[in-house]
Amino acid sequence: xxxxxxxxxxxxxxxxxxxxxxxxxxxxxxxxxxxxxxxxxxxxxxxxxxxxxxxxxxxxxxxxxxxxxxxxxxxxxxxxxxxxxxxxxxxxxxxxxxxxxxxxxxxxxxxxxxxxxxxxxxxxxxxxxxxxxxxxxxxxxxxxxxxxxxxxxxxxxxxxxxxxxxxxxxxxxxxxxxxxxxxxxxxxxxxxxxxxxxxxxxxxxxxxxxxxxxxxxxxxxxxxxxxxxxxxxxxxxxxxxxxxxxxxxxxxxxxxxxx
Numbered sequence: 001x002x003x004x005x006x007x008x009x010x011x012x013x014x015x016x017x018x019x020x021x022x023x024x025x026x027x028x029x030x031x032x033x034x035x036x037x038x039x040x041x042x043x044x045x046x047x048x049x050x051x052x053x054x055x056x057x058x059x060x061x062x063x064x065x066x067x068x069x070x071x072x073x074x075x076x077x078x079x080x081x082x083x084x085x086x087x088x089x090x091x092x093x094x095x096x097x098x099x100x101x102x103x104x105x106x107x108x109x110x111x112x113x114x115x116x117x118x119x120x121x122x123x124x125x126x127x128x129x130x131x132x133x134x135x136x137x138x139x140x141x142x143x144x145x146x147x148x149x150x151x152x153x154x155x156x157x158x159x160x161x162x163x164x165x166x167x168x169x170x171x172x173x174x175x176x177x178x179x180x181x182x183x184x185x186x187x188x189x190x191x192x193x194x195x196x197x198x199x200x201x202x203x204x205x206x207x208x209x210x211x212x213x214x215x216x217x218x219x220x221x222x223x224x225x226x227x228x229x230x231x232x233x234x235x236x237x238x239x240x241x242x243x244x245x246x247x248x249x250x251x252x253x254x255x256x257x258x259x
């Protein structure tokens with residue numbers, strides 16, 4: 001047993017010393033740089049707001065040089081791998097471009113990698129979430145919208161979402177609930193934290209369901225619009241019925257506030 005242990009230690013020491021030797025021979029001056037995996041960050045942004053972009057790797061001795069068009073760099077990290085971009089203008093073609101190159105310790109510079117970002121025009125809500133109260137027309141997945149909204153404190157109370165798909169496609173009757181709270185963010189996004197939505201009946205058996213989702217709001221047209229991406233879950237389940245049974249990543253409601 002003692003001999004085996006000593007042999008294992010000898011092998012480990014050999015591998016360790018080889019690793020050190022390889023590290024010592026790692027010549028940064030001879031690296032031909034490539035920006036690996038492109039630029040990491042959102043491909044959609046909102047005018048006047050910021051977003052963070054970075055490289056997905058680190059290489060000792062390298063620096064990264066960033067350029068942007070139809071936006072501006074607000075800050076750069078000390079190691080130059082990460083930037084914060086402010087989308088201060090609304091581009092004529094609705095897109096801004098972010099580019100980066102890597103320069104190695106030896107002075108070699110890579111070809112540029114670029115990321116195109118769709119910039120949504122920003123039009124603030126004059127009266128906050130009160131501007132999003134009412135009845136909404138459009139589509140809720142494959143059904144006509146039955147969605148209505150009201151203010152509930154700082155949240156938007158949403159009723160009627162998924163009503164058609166639950167009663168028709170899923171074949172169950174909503175017997176209670178049907179309303180949940182949605183967070184409207186200043187930057188044109190919205191969030192639906194996971195929460196109870198309704199209780200249904202199927203041939204006398206009751207089931208509780210939850211909802212979770214996200215999306216965007218837009219106040220730049222004649223009437224506000226919402227795009228809500230969500231799934232409906234059996235209470236406590238990790239995967240929703242859309243992803244499990246409908247073959248979709250999420251259900252989508254694209255709706256317009258009726259005037």
